[in-house]
Amino acid sequence: MPGKLRYYLLSGFIGFLITFAVSAGNNLFMTSFIRGLISFAVWFLLAFAASWMLGFLKEMPGDYAPVREAGLVAEEGIGGNLDLLTPDESEQLGDLLKPAPAASDEEMPFAPLNPPKLVKTPDDKDPEELVKIVRHLTEQ
Numbered sequence: 001m002p003g004k005l006r007y008y009l010l011s012g013f014i015g016f017l018i019t020f021a022v023s024a025g026n027n028l029f030m031t032s033f034i035r036g037l038i039s040f041a042v043w044f045l046l047a048f049a050a051s052w053m054l055g056f057l058k059e060m061p062g063d064y065a066p067v068r069e070a071g072l073v074a075e076e077g078i079g080g081n082l083d084l085l086t087p088d089e090s091e092q093l094g095d096l097l098k099p100a101p102a103a104s105d106e107e108m109p110f111a112p113l114n115p116p117k118l119v120k121t122p123d124d125k126d127p128e129e130l131v132k133i134v135r136h137l138t139e140q
Helices: 002-024 031-060 066-068 092-095 103-107 127-139
Strands: none
Touching: 002 031
């Protein structure tokens, strides 16, 4: 533990120095010092948490004994291997790349697209009424 504590304190001191150096140019001495102390505490706690998590992960059993004891594993070896092979689908891919039969082209000749007109000008409207409508729309 004393060896680990030294690393926590070193991490906190480095955080203090960086924060104090950056803050000292723009703030008063006490403000920079307080921010440095806060940074020391944060970096100390981050180093402690990281060490705790690494120790926790290191102590985890490799065969997941608690899971096996609880009866959650049905058979021995299930879930132990990961199969990264994909099934062979080259025949299906080849079928998709083959051109379509030419017989369908002869049955349906080419016809240009004739979409319906969406906007029609009214033929029976009076030009004076159209001018009133345009004037009304431009005023608003």
